[in-house]
Amino acid sequence: MKNFHHVLVNTLLANVTTSFLWFALTFWIYLETRSVLATGIVGGGYMAMVAVCSMAFGVIVDHNRKKKVMVIAQITTLCSYLLAAGIWLALPDDAFLHISSPAFWAFIGIILAGSVVENMRNIALSTTVTLLVPDDRRDKANGLVGMVQGIAFMVTSVFSGLSIGYLGMSYTLLIALLATGIAFVHLVTIEIPEDTIVTAAPADPPAGAAPQEPARTPDPAASPEPALSLRQRIDLSGSIAAIRSVPGLIALLLFSCFNNLVGGVYMALMDPYGLELMSAQAWGLVLGVTSVGFIVGGGIIARTGLGHNPVRTLLMVNIGVALVGACFAIRESWLLFAVGIFIYMCMMPAAEAAEQTILQRVVPFERQGRVFGFAQSLETAAAPVSAFLVAPIAEFAVIPWMRDGSGQRLLGWLLGSGDTRGIALMFLLAGLVMLVAVALAFTTPQYRNLSAHYAGTRQSIPVAEGPLGE
Numbered sequence: 116m117k118n119f120h121h122v123l124v125n126t127l128l129a130n131v132t133t134s135f136l137w138f139a140l141t142f143w144i145y146l147e148t149r150s151v152l153a154t155g156i157v158g159g160g161y162m163a164m165v166a167v168c169s170m171a172f173g174v175i176v177d178h179n180r181k182k183k184v185m186v187i188a189q190i191t192t193l194c195s196y197l198l199a200a201g202i203w204l205a206l207p208d209d210a211f212l213h214i215s216s217p218a219f220w221a222f223i224g225i226i227l228a229g230s231v232v233e234n235m236r237n238i239a240l241s242t243t244v245t246l247l248v249p250d251d252r253r254d255k256a257n258g259l260v261g262m263v264q265g266i267a268f269m270v271t272s273v274f275s276g277l278s279i280g281y282l283g284m285s286y287t288l289l290i291a292l293l294a295t296g297i298a299f300v301h302l303v304t305i306e307i308p309e310d311t312i313v314t315a316a317p318a319d320p321p322a323g324a325a326p327q328e329p330a331r332t333p334d335p336a337a338s339p340e341p342a343l344s345l346r347q348r349i350d351l352s353g354s355i356a357a358i359r360s361v362p363g364l365i366a367l368l369l370f371s372c373f374n375n376l377v378g379g380v381y382m383a384l385m386d387p388y389g390l391e392l393m394s395a396q397a398w399g400l401v402l403g404v405t406s407v408g409f410i411v412g413g414g415i416i417a418r419t420g421l422g423h424n425p426v427r428t429l430l431m432v433n434i435g436v437a438l439v440g441a442c443f444a445i446r447e448s449w450l451l452f453a454v455g456i457f458i459y460m461c462m463m464p465a466a467e468a469a470e471q472t473i474l475q476r477v478v479p480f481e482r483q484g485r486v487f488g489f490a491q492s493l494e495t496a497a498a499p500v501s502a503f504l505v506a507p508i509a510e511f512a513v514i515p516w517m518r519d520g521s522g523q524r525l526l527g528w529l530l531g532s533g534d535t536r537g538i539a540l541m542f543l544l545a546g547l548v549m550l551v552a553v554a555l556a557f558t559t560p561q562y563r564n565l566s567a568h569y570a571g572t573r574q575s576i577p578v579a580e581g582p583l584g585e
Contacts, residue, residue, distance in 0.1 A: 119247040119256065121305045123263050125185075126240060128298035130267035133192060133233045136291040137161075138275035138402075140226055141386055142395045143284055148214050155383040155506020157223060162375075162382070164231045166496035172235035173354075173488020177481070181239045181246065182307040188236040189299045195229025196295055200288045211284075234491065242483045243307060245475045254425065254472045258416025261464025265409020268402070268460075276399015354485040361477045363565025367426070370556055371470065371494045374433060377552075379501025380545035381440060384509060388538045392449045401453050408460030416468050426566045429469035432462045433553045441546025447533030473565070477572050505541060513537040 145154050176184050202222050203211070210218040240260065248256040278287045358364050389398040421428045436459060443455020478486045514537030516522040523536065530536045530543070556562055 116248065118305070118307055119243070122240065122243055122247075122307065123259060125298060125302050125305055126236070126260070127263045127267055128294070128301060129189060129192075129233065129236060130264060131271055132291060132294040132298055133230045134267050134271035135275050135278075135294065136196065136226060136287065137230045138271050138399070139279045139284070139287045139291075140223065142276060142279045142390070142399070143287075144223070145387060145390050146279070146395055147212055150214060150510070152506050152510050153214050154386055155503065155509075157227070158382045159379070159500075159503045159506070160224075161227055161231065162379070162495045164227065165234050166492045168231060169234060169238070169488040169491035169495065170485070171488070172238050173485040173491075175235060176239045176242055176484030176488070178484075180307070180309050181243045182302075182305065182309075184239040185236050185302055186299075188232045188239075189295070189302055191232045192229040193292070193295045193299060195225055195232070196288065196292050199225040199229070200292060203284065203288060238484055238487045238491065241471055241475070241487050242480070244471070245480055245483060246309060247307070250476065253475050254421040254468060255417045255419075257468035257471045257475075258413050258418070258420075258464060260471075261413030261468055262410050262417060263413075264467075265406055265411075265413050265460065265464065268409055269406035270403070273399050273403030276395045276397070276402070280394065280396035280399070354482055354489050357478060357482050357486060358489070361565070362568050363426075363561035363563075364473075364477060366556075366559065366561035367429075367470070367473065367565060368490050368493055370552070371490070372497045373552055374549060375494045376497035376501050377545045377549045379497065380505050380541050383501070383506045384538045384541055388444060388535055388542075389449075389452070391535050391538075392447070392452065401449070401456070405453055405457040406460055408457040408462075409464055412461040413464035413468075416465055421465065421469050421472060423570070424566050425469040425472050426562060426569060429466055429473075430553055430556055430562070432466045432469070434550065435462050436466070437546045437550035437553060439546070440549065441543050444535070444539035444542045445529070446531040447535050447539070473569055477569060509537060509541055513540060 141154060141157065144150075144157055175187070179187075199222055202218065202225065206218050210216055211222060213219060244253055244256050244260070275287075278290065358368070386398075389401065392398075393401065439455050439459045439462075443452050443459070445451070474487065474490065475483070513522075517526070517530075517537035517540055518534055522540070523532065526536070526540065530539050
């Protein structure tokens, strides 16, 4: 557990870095362009890149030691931020002030790429929980992960708004570079005990052949990893077979995918809504204060766990998320919005910890990197679709209809008055759709089957002796 706690501290440093610059970039884009479409494209582009890259990230995690993966991710992020800073210094300011400017999109794209690589580190962290934490304590460990993410979110959301509002993008880039370097230096000092790399044998052996044991790669100094083809390393069919072998697991992943489809509405519109109600500095402070909810929610899970059935916990939390999402913009009030965000953030660590805990138990360790990567690809692929659709629909149809058209007269009794009522309507519809989906999920046999399978499964890790049991 000592090693796990060191990894958590470094994860905090890394998350602060990427979140700080990503939040600042989002604020900067909207303040420079005042375009919901631009923020929707950037948010959707981030999720699309995560969806495309996550399978490859999972393969890298399964075939390398977890510390090596984290180091690769940190170096890649640092190089991306250095390149973005170089472009910022080399070009004049007016090259970045127009949505049609190639420099504008190149600058954003490079920062986006550096932030996306952080997801490879997150997949490695999920498997590291399985590696270092005993089975009966993983739900609480995942709660600690949620706390760390919450602290990072709180710190960066406050300072991102203040940095963009008072210092500008130049100093924001400098701060991000320094923080990334500090996180890298600290990571080098951490030890993650992993005597053997355990990788799954390729799926579908010839008919009549004996089942293949997982391939174990000892220390490179003793014996190199057996040569595997790219197809054997990816082994998508084997990962899908592992998912299909667990009753109800595909349904869980599809449910999370659908929730992310709905969640794309919030991803595309939450920052524009907040920035319409207040300044960038104030919005950053609101996000910082409300993100204490992440810490509260993660702390509760770290102390109490998820109960005997994390599947049920996951669905119950999603009911709460749907209700909050439908109501936190029902009136044009920054206080109502802030309270709703706080409650929303209190619930998110439970949802994330529940899904992570389920996968860490029911999926064999030697395939967890690829399965986590596949799940992340499937789930995040939905959010860009809705973000790319929602942003233009909101900007060109719903917002004008609610501001200047008949929408105000038709729905004013429900949503009140104000310039942001179009975004409020989008939030309300998304929350109602999610609520119906969760209610239906409770009635399915897949919910009951996955709950029963989780209760009857335990995960043992044949990777290293000694540190694992401490």
